[in-house]
Amino acid sequence: MKFRILGILIIFLAWETLSIFVNRLFLPPPLEVVKNLITIAHTQELYYDIWVTFKRTAIGLIIGTVVGVTAGTLLGSFRALYQTLRLPMDFVRSIPATALFPLFIVLFGLGDTVKIFVAAWAACLIVIVNTLYGFQNISHTRLLIGKLKKFSFGKTVRLIILPSALPYIAAGIRVSLSFALIVELVAEMFLGSQNGLGHRIFAASSVLAMEEVYTGILLIGALGYVLNSLMLFAEQKIIHWSGQE
Numbered sequence: 001m002k003f004r005i006l007g008i009l010i011i012f013l014a015w016e017t018l019s020i021f022v023n024r025l026f027l028p029p030p031l032e033v034v035k036n037l038i039t040i041a042h043t044q045e046l047y048y049d050i051w052v053t054f055k056r057t058a059i060g061l062i063i064g065t066v067v068g069v070t071a072g073t074l075l076g077s078f079r080a081l082y083q084t085l086r087l088p089m090d091f092v093r094s095i096p097a098t099a100l101f102p103l104f105i106v107l108f109g110l111g112d113t114v115k116i117f118v119a120a121w122a123a124c125l126i127v128i129v130n131t132l133y134g135f136q137n138i139s140h141t142r143l144l145i146g147k148l149k150k151f152s153f154g155k156t157v158r159l160i161i162l163p164s165a166l167p168y169i170a171a172g173i174r175v176s177l178s179f180a181l182i183v184e185l186v187a188e189m190f191l192g193s194q195n196g197l198g199h200r201i202f203a204a205s206s207v208l209a210m211e212e213v214y215t216g217i218l219l220i221g222a223l224g225y226v227l228n229s230l231m232l233f234a235e236q237k238i239i240h241w242s243g244q245e
Contacts, residue, residue: 028211033218036211046200046219051195054223057177057184058111060119063179065173068124072131073157076165082132089128097122097183101191110192117185118191122183123176130172134165170235174228181224197223 019029040046075082075089097118103120108114138161138228146156188198197216204212 002187010085025208026220028214031213032211037215037218040212040215049195049197049200050219050223052195053095053184053188053220054227055182056188056196057119057227058224059179060116060121060184061123061173061177063116064120064123065127065175067120069131069169070168071124072128073133073161075128076135077153077157077161091227093125093129098186105191114191115187115193118187119184120182122179123173126176126179126180127169127172130168130175131165131181132200133172134168137168138164141235147156170231170239174231177227177231179223181220181227185220230241 002014003129015027016032019027034108034109051223075085093123099119104118106119142160142164146160151159185196185198185201193199197220201213201216201220202212204216
C-alpha cells in the first residue's frame, strides 16, 4: 500500500513541476483540479455521468466477451474454419474502431446502442485473439485423454478446452476492458452523446475549462482502475488453478 501511495505522490509531484513550465490555461496544477473535483462532487450530474460510462462499457464488454469467446472457440475447434476466416479477421482487426464510426452510425443511429456496440466491437476482437491463443496452448496429453475416454465435442470443450484456455481468455478480457473504455469515451465525445465522462470532457474542453477536463481524466483513470481491480479479483476466485499446472 505504501508503494502505491508513493507512486501517486510521485505522479502529482511531476504534474506540479510540469505545470510550472507549461501555460496553466492548458495544464492547471493538481491542487486546482482536486479543488474542482471537491466542488462538483456534490452534484448528481457527476455521478450520473460516471454511471452512464460504466454501464455502457460494462454492457459492451459483456457482449464482446460472449461473442469473442464463442467465435474464438469455434475458430479454435475447427481449423478449416480458422484458415478460411483468418485473412478477413486480420484485415478487420487492423481497422481502428473509431474509423468505423460513420458505418456504426448508419447501422445503429446516435443513441445508446451505437455507444455500447463500439465498446463491444473493440472488446470482441481482442477476446477472439486471446481465445485462439488459449486453444493453441492446450495440452495435447489432455486432448488425448479426452479422445481415449470418447468425450463428445461439447464435453471436450467444457472439461478440457475451456479450463485450459480460460487464463488466456481472462487476460484478453482485462486488455479488452481498457480498449472498450477508451472507445466508449471517444464515442461519447463524437457520437452525439449528452452524458457520460467523455461528453463531460469534450464539453469542458470546448470552453477551455481545463480544471474540469483534468478532473474528468482523473475520474476515468479511477474508473478504469476499479474495473481492472474487480476483474483481477474475479479472475483469482474463478480461475484459481492458473499457474499451478
